[in-house]
Amino acid sequence: MNAPHTLSRWSQPGSSRIPFWAYTDEQLYQRELEKIFYGPHWCYVGLTVEIPNLGDFKLSHVGERQVVMVRDRVAPKDRDSDHGIRVVENRCAHRGVRFCQNPQGNARSFVCPYHQWTYKLNGDLAGLPFKDGVKDGECVNGGMPDGFDLKDHGLTKLRVAVLHGLVFATFSDAVEPLEDYLGPNVLPWLDRIFKGRQLTLLGYNCQRIPGNWKLMMENIKDPYHPGLLHTWFVTFGLWRADQKSRMVMDEHGRHAVMISRRNEGRQNAAVTEGVTSFKADMALHDDRLLDVVPEAWWKVDDPANPGSDITPTVTMITLFPSLIIQQQVNSLSTRHIVPRGQGEFDFVWTHFGFFDDTPEMTRRRLRQANLFGPAGFVSADDGEVIEFSQAGFAQWGESGKTLCELGGTGTEMTEHMVTETLIRSMYAYWKKVMAV
Amino acid sequence: MSLEKLLLQQEVDQLYAAYAAALDEKRFDAWPEFFVEDGRYSLQARENHDRGLPLALMDLESRGMMKDRVYGITQTIYHGPYYTRHVVSPAQVLGVEGDVVKAQANYAVFRTKPAGISEVYNVGRYIDEIVRTPEGLKFRLRLCVYDSEMILNSLIYPV
Structure with missing residues (x-):
């Protein structure tokens, strides 16, 4: 409905007359997702009380992207500095499947149902079937290419900040710390x-x-x-x-x-x-x-x-x-x-x-x-x-x-x-x- | 089935039909009268119910609170107009404990706005405790547990 060239036209200086296209333009909305929800802003994900126990997870959203908020193990030496709350995108690194379908629950790891790629609660790829191929007599068939490294194929991990039990996450590396942001x-x-x-x-x-x-x-x-x-x-x-x-x-x-x-x-x-x-x-x-x-x-x-x-x-x-x-x-x-x-x-x-x-x-x-x-x-x-x-x-x-x-x-x-x-x-x- | 059970089944089904008709015909003043004075009406998301979380979408603990809701529906809550249509399954009479009949039924409520298509307003299960009074059967508790994960914007009328 609204051609992009109109988007720079505000009828008045300042911000007291908000153009209708700010609410109705589809291309502008896609840019909002990129610049706001997936850009340098902290987005609310949930409350820590929703995932009280180790392995508890809950689905949430950052913009339109579904994410998993989960309580991970914390090494004793890190207890003062690590709240243990992780937020990972609900999208398998292999073929893009939304691997988690339960709105909430408890998990030891996340397994994609399609090809059983298995992730740790922090989003690291722990393993996948047939990575090293399948033996057939003397030869090995298939397998991932040389140089395939589990470390390069984890889930998308969001930055996480927890304030008084409120959990925020961001896809951005650039956004300031949460307390400065607020x-x-x-x-x-x-x-x-x-x-x-x-x-x-x-x-x-x-x-x-x-x-x-x-x-x-x-x-x-x-x-x-x-x-x-x-x-x-x-x-x-x-x-x-x-x-x-x-x-x-x-x-x-x-x-x-x-x-x-x-x-x-x-x-x-x-x-x-x-x-x-x-x-x-x-x-x-x-x-x-x-x-x-x-x-x-x-x-x-x-x-x-x-x-x-x-x-x-x-x-x-x-x-x-x-x-x-x-x-x-x-x-x-x-x-x-x-x-x-x-x-x-x-x-x-x-x-x-x-x-x-x-x-x-x-x-x-x-x-x-x-x-x-x-x-x-x-x-x-x-x-x-x-x-x-x-x-x-x-x-x-x-x-x-x-x-x-x-x-x-x-x-x-x-x-x-x-x-x-x-x-x-x-x-x-x-x-x-x-x-x- | 004994005659006594058949009669009770018939009575409960009639109660359900009369309740649905009152709402669909927008006779909202009649709605609290389906309850005893300290009766409870609760409309709760299935997620909360299944997980033992106490929050309900509407939680009215007396006929007085239901009258306050009716005032809200008719006088104070601004909303686009619509009408509803209840489709209620036959009652499943679960048993009689003392003077309380326990029963449940499935319901689907459709919403139609002026010039609109009919939409599914709310779908779920009635879980009821019914008592016999001089004025006939009345609800001591009507708990509506709805499957609908998303309310279509707002829910003004009870289901």
């Missing part, structure tokens, strides 16, 4: 949730959303919509335009944290007047659905104001390109974006709690999970509007563009939520990476 503005918000804590895995919810993958990142960088689209947020004060809020990002503008604090009171007329999703009379039949209990870890030293503390009730963290981490009151999850072409992505929610949670807190987290996910009181509408966004882009073509100018056209951090600055910032970075 940057000092974002790290304290990951520390707040994860540092020093043992997680428990509560389970998964998976959905396939017919929209461009960036729309999901935008959705969680967009503090404008939650108090408007989501009745539950505005009516119960979980997210509303008058709340004490902060928009944080890394120096490149690619990662972000939306931080906010729940209102105690029910209504502030200035932000609910005319908002049709606000239901003044709405009350729950069973208020256990919103049985919020504050947790000690919510309160931290304020990274931006040394000497004072801050107690957010919600932090929504977007780590470019493919991970969202949610704390919304007592509900905690990672959400992994797996792109499937320019017009579709899979969205994998992994809900977790903490090892020292009481049974009551575990139940509370599970109960609040009713708000989130593909059927959630809140997030089901996000998938729906993403589908309708993509449909709108597709019907117009190359001259169409979105308008993201709430709070101006700049890309600065703010101490309020009446802004689309985080979306503009992501596209400023994206423009640079994609050279469009």
Whole structure:
């Protein structure tokens, strides 16, 4: 639909008018895979708690490439420096077969079913049948050529970084270390949730959303919509335009944290007047659905104001390109974006709690999970509007563009939520990476 | 099969048919009434169920929570319109323990949007605990374990 020459045309300087072709062009999407997902970026793969034992593995994705996350043996001398988590591509070095078909399990080694090439958990090729040929009397038939070395034919091994139980991987040799990649503005918000804590895995919810993958990142960088689209947020004060809020990002503008604090009171007329999703009379039949209990870890030293503390009730963290981490009151999850072409992505929610949670807190987290996910009181509408966004882009073509100018056209951090600055910032970075 | 068993089979199948009809006809207010007051409705991915992971897609622990879901369906959750069609297998009545009937059935629910083709919305198995009340049989538990690995964008209506 869009000829390549149009890709350098933005109707305005800056990044506040995003062209529709950024979401609909197939060639551009292929370049995104190369430059972003397979380029110098760290992509989320999973949680270490998903593979607790030696040999435990789980399939995941980096971009469209399927990978295996596995817990490998670690020599005693390396225990301080090696977390033992390996990520290898699920593609046999021989004939390209996706050798692993079980979504998760435990393995001593990986064996390709086609010709039984066998790999160690770290991806090294351990052996293959008939490497040295087959004896027939005096002569030897076949076999691999002279100079064939097992060392040259392992699986594709990704670089792996583990931060507080979150596993990231990259195909790139060039990307900076993970902590530098995330940057000092974002790290304290990951520390707040994860540092020093043992997680428990509560389970998964998976959905396939017919929209461009960036729309999901935008959705969680967009503090404008939650108090408007989501009745539950505005009516119960979980997210509303008058709340004490902060928009944080890394120096490149690619990662972000939306931080906010729940209102105690029910209504502030200035932000609910005319908002049709606000239901003044709405009350729950069973208020256990919103049985919020504050947790000690919510309160931290304020990274931006040394000497004072801050107690957010919600932090929504977007780590470019493919991970969202949610704390919304007592509900905690990672959400992994797996792109499937320019017009579709899979969205994998992994809900977790903490090892020292009481049974009551575990139940509370599970109960609040009713708000989130593909059927959630809140997030089901996000998938729906993403589908309708993509449909709108597709019907117009190359001259169409979105308008993201709430709070101006700049890309600065703010101490309020009446802004689309985080979306503009992501596209400023994206423009640079994609050279469009 | 004894007459008593035949009658129970008939009753459970009728319950299943009435439940499916209420949802397909969008009589959502009737849906919580298929449960006892502290009944539970849980819709869970097979992966979580098989691995003993407690997370469910929808997990409603009382008729009150189900009413809150109905309010969400009809008033608060923005979604494109569609209708559903349930196809439910005959019940497999597993046994009667005290006053609880244990039964299960396979289900397929199709979704059709305006001007759209019919799609498979959700496929799985009902695992039920049913009790007899003055108003007839009601669910104490309806656990829907779905095979569908991917929800087609969103799931708004219960299955």
